[in-house]
Amino acid sequence: MKVKIFAVLALASALVLTPTQASIPFFSQKNETPTLAPMLEEVTPAVVNISVKGKREVRQRIPDMFRFFFGPGGPREQVQERPFQGLGSGVIIDAKEGYVVTNNHVIDGATEILVTLKDGRQFDATVIGTDNRSDIALLKIKDGEDLTEITIGRSADLRVGDFVVAIGNPFGLGQTVTSGIVSALGRSGLGIEEIENFIQTDAAINSGNSGGALVTLNGELIGINTAILGPNGGNIGIGFAIPSDMMKNLVAQLVEFGEVRRGVLGVRGNDLTHDIAKALDLKANQGAFIAEVIADGAADRAGLKSGDVITAVNGEPIRTFADLGARVGTIGAGKELTLTVLRDGKERKFKVTLSAEEQAVSAASIHPAFNGVTLAPDEQGGLKVTEIEAGSVAERYGIRKNDVILAVNRSPVNSVSELRESLSDAGSVIALNIRRGQSQIYLVLRGG
Structure with missing residues (x-):
């Protein structure tokens, strides 16, 4: 514990020596004791708690021994709607319009969204638009008054070693502040989101921090806290945030179109x-x-x-x-x-x-084996399965959602037209080369 105190005091001395650095709101006005309080007093009113309610479909496979109750051709799954509740965080980026940025996974499937400000006031919110591929969502506070917005900084100016502060609502405790540094930039290939370019930080981020703010010592928003790497959901000093530059591009499209037109x-x-x-x-x-x-x-x-x-x-x-x-x-x-x-x-x-970007299309007309599948071109090549119907022919063959079809009988496919052409040339056996997560597999289907 003493080592940490000494480190802070040493940092304070370094900041006092440099006029430019001394202008950072890092010191109290009374006795120049090292503190982040002045900056946080200005920034924290812009960070909100988000609570959601809704219903989600839960699919449960029906054991074969019980399927005879439904007769021939009976369902393979039982679908039920179950209520859920969730907690997360958000950041007010436009006080006049009442716009709040958060993660898509915080509000996904929600029918009721309640925003709680730091001062305890509560407002209902509606969804303006979402982008599940990058995990960004834009909300609008209904009838919000006297809101505080955050200043958005340039994440492109960040350097490894810069000090940052994470603000959010971990475990539903209420607004909580933690500090750390930028541990790395441009993190990708983690399998957390489809589009990844994360800021990595050792500022403590836990469950409920999702959608909260990652700010500089100047109080500028440079990231939206999104995920952690740790056993059992616990913090081990490896957290990830969506860069503010990336967020701004996405939000601009959500405001203009209600969707991301990539x-x-x-x-x-x-x-x-x-x-x-x-x-x-x-x-x-x-x-x-x-x-x-x-x-x-x-x-x-x-x-x-x-x-x-x-x-x-x-x-x-x-x-x-x-x-x-x-x-x-x-x-x-x-x-x-x-x-x-x-x-x-x-x-x-x-x-x-x-x-x-090419839009997703139904593949039912391409080949009977693809009945129930929706495909879209993948950014890294191939065709991605964006949707698949439960109990469909394609599902029984072993095709899964988020599979990426790379080739048919060794012929690469990167568009629906190429897939159709390859399937028309296929014989009685169709061998699909599929990328699933970090692995590549082959699925064998019967031809037409």
């Missing part, structure tokens, strides 16, 4: 590794290596080529291919962006207007 770049690739950089004689250590440019896509029309390495989007560095996907995936269709690209050892810039 843009698509039209490239496939992977991280720029040391081996790739050495083989191509590239003077770069990070970036998104383009292995393939989709014909007539946004990147193709802008002049990008396979072998290019994207190192920045709108001047902000790109570390990995997943980082690129997260940046592009949160910018709306039709938006223009500037890509910094390494080609033949030289840096070039390209202006790209993003294409509109």
Whole structure:
């Protein structure tokens, strides 16, 4: 405990020595005792508690021994609606409009949403729009008065080691503040959300903190607390927040359209590794290596080529291919962006207007085996199963929601038209190469 106290005092001394740093609201006005209180007094009224009620479908498989009660062709599952309650956090980003940002998983399926302010006032809220792929939701407080909004900062300016503060409602205790540092940036591939570009922090985040604020010592919002990595849901100092820049892009679309109209770049690739950089004689250590440019896509029309390495989007560095996907995936269709690209050892810039993402379509008309399946192009290639009907032919074959179909009988498929063509050429056996989580599997179906 003494070590922590000494560390804080040492930090205080360092801040006092620098006029610019001393302007941070880190000290009390009475005796300059190190404290975050002045900043928190301004910021915490903008962080709210969210309680929800609703009903969710619960599916329970019916044992085969009991199915005879329902006769031939009886249901394989029993579906029931059960009430649920939940708690989370949110952040007021627009006091005039009453807009509150939170996580989609906090309000998913809710029919009643109650927002509680720090001063104890309570308001009903409605959903403006959600994006389950990035886990962002936008709410509107009904008849809210004298609300306090938070200042939104630029998460692109963050550095590893910056001090941050997490504010939320852990375990329903009420508003709670914890502190830490930025442990890492651009975390992806965790399997928490479909689109990931997380800020990692060691500020304590627990159940109920979801949707709360991650702020700088200046009180600027730079992240929406979303998830933790820890056994049994307990905090072990590894928490993740959605960057504010990413959140702002998504919220702007939710306000304008009520949904996210995601843009698509039209490239496939992977991280720029040391081996790739050495083989191509590239003077770069990070970036998104383009292995393939989709014909007539946004990147193709802008002049990008396979072998290019994207190192920045709108001047902000790109570390990995997943980082690129997260940046592009949160910018709306039709938006223009500037890509910094390494080609033949030289840096070039390209202006790209993003294409509109293909919408999900029912696959029932493509082949009888896909009856009950809804597919959509996946950002990393292939076709993703976005929905599957319980008891359908496809489910009995073993196809699951969120599976990504990569190939049919070894022929790659990246669009519905390619899937239809591959299936029409298939014989009596259809072998689907599927990406499921971090693994690849094969499912064998009977042909037409």
